Amino acid sequence: MTAVAALVQVLGGLALAPLLPGAVQSLKARLQGRRGPSPLQPYRNLRRLWGKSAVDPQPTTIVYRLAPCLVAAATAPALLLVPIAGRAPDWSLGNDALVLVGLLALGRFALAAASWDTGSGFALMGSARDLTFAVFAEPLLLLTLLLAALPAASTDLVAMSAAAGGAAPWGEPAHWCGAAAFALVVLVETGRQPIDNPDTHLELTMIHEGPLLEYAGRDLALLEWSGAARHWIVLVLAAELFGPHWGGFWAQLGWLGLGLAVLCAALAVTETAQAKMRILRVPGLLAGGCALALVGLASALVGGLV
């Protein structure tokens, strides 16, 4: 069964991840009365980009050149940290939640450094906004992971997933607070409305798109795959740590699939019903999420979970 979990981790993260943003886009189009692209469109984009050559802007240094590889290289092990249906094979990486936070931050840093390297106005603006949000998004991620770690008394994601299983956690207010706050983590890490608009072509409003503007060909393919893998990581985490799941491995695998489908649908609905926020309101929203997580933490302390 661990072998199956390993298979889902690797194949899911590598091959299934692009299906998540594809499904969100496709469902969103239906909700908005458009025919929209097929859920498989991200795969077609990746194939197209992989076959294209790239031109580097001048002057740039190795920082720009290496960034796509670094982002992908930080994302790939992050995929292997996330347990599938409460299991994770031993890749000699451990399954520590804090390592995951660090790897996600490393990817963000690499892209921001590349933006500074090109000096492109839109890339810099996007990166600057992303980093501004990260000041709030990273504590939010840490706090929500802490809420999930308290019942398990460990930051090991496998233990955390096990502690979040069954019906017991739903009696704890801390779990509800954590789930609500993690919804914001999902929005900010996937770069979706109301925080960012993945469909926009307006350079002035871009956040996550901005740093990608200079890239083409395989570099862009790597970055787009990393974006899809980020969807996979946070959505699987959301399902594993804050979604309902119980029973044996196969039952939990079913719960995971269901959780992913529900989360994708929720993203599509949110993006359809909500306009994009004013950019300076986003830190306030994320800070609100942090406050909610802190309330959960207080409740956990009072409830004697610690």
Added chain:
Amino acid sequence: MSARGAVGPARQATEVRTVAVGEWRESCLGERDRGGRFCGAYAVRAGEGCRWTALFAAGEVTRAVSVALGAGQPAPTLVDLFPAADWDEREAHDLYGLEFEGRAALRPLVAHTAETESWTAPVGGEGTYQVAVGPIHAGVIESGHFRFHVVGERILHLDSRLFYKHRGLERAAEGLAPDAGLAYAQRACGACAVTNAVAYALAAEAALGLEPDRETRRARTLLLELERLYNHLNDVAAICAGVGFAPGNMAFAALKERALRLNAGLVGHRFLFGSVALGGSGAEVSAARAEALRGELRELGEDAARAWRELTFAASVRARVDGVGALAAADAAALGAVGPAARAAGIGVDCRGSSPGLWYGSGFVAAAPPRASGDVEARLEVRGVELVATLELLRELLDEPVGPGRSRPVAADPRGVARVESPRGETVCAVEVDPAGRLSRLHLRTGSYANWPALAHATAGNLLPDFPLINKSFELCYACADR
């Protein structure tokens, strides 16, 4: 229908006055004191020199004040009295070599120089930098270069450079027969084709000594309102797209498509091209046709009202449009803003109320938004109010069939000037005809042209990512400037 255009002359009169250079500024100030609103200025080549004319709107009358300038003789500037004259003077400088005294060096407008410093305002201080956007954009957007001077995300100043696709339409029309000039005015812009063509037709008819009859006036008004209908639907959709609100965008884009198809069914062109003729009506509507159109428009109006209600209660949209891109009433007036942008700021300018050559009548009242705050919300709201009024006007116009129209001969004006309200504001067209009956000057100043400086002004102090939204709330046309 009783209030609409029943009595009086059926055209806008133009009073022309030629003054000496020394009296130029006093004369123009005098026009302001008499209630005149500056609405454009244009140069005409006269021998070695130039004739420079300023136009003032005073109700149904347009007053033209002219000054004859010798070769190389500078004109006293008007820009300190009428800030709205800034673009007109810069354009005359670039295209006619006119010099102006009393103002800071003219920054190039139509002529594009290589050095950025020559056309941008100097902005300094700690942490200021520039963000350049365009002239090539990612979406289906015309060519325009925007240079934002910013601190962080805050815009301090915006310099915009248009005229990338200046076609020289005005010059190309010179020497043509007046009816051939119509296409030149119409092709200045796709989205205001009817307004431009009607403004040209009214101006040229005045210069030729023609007056439109009742059916021509009704046909032209019908076309103008159909143009406003699809434009306003488009603009509401664009504002929704600007905040990333897809349901509103989709609903209004679909309504716009229905309006375009209705246009195609009526005159054979989705954007109503070729539907205006000189000296008569180019569009006829039979009784059966009018009945069918009324039905289609009623359905469209009901669906638009439903979509509008959805928009009214979309809290995330309201939060985005409130207080963004505010244009104060005093600034709007000084910069000569027109159309929905001016009305949203609380200035009740709408030349539909003073268009005797059309079928609006003296009872026409300019739309007012519920709250004239001059921001994106007010510009959105004013379009909502005008959509209802436009549908009501169309229903009234289609109460009876529109028959064939023909202009009547009357005394000719020395210069024909017409002002027609486009979806973006007042469009002014001046036509001069030489003794041989050929066009000697065609000048077109559209609502977009008048509003571009106001847009730049409204942008200052806002956040950079809010600019696309502010831009869409004005929804100005580049081609109108690049004519």
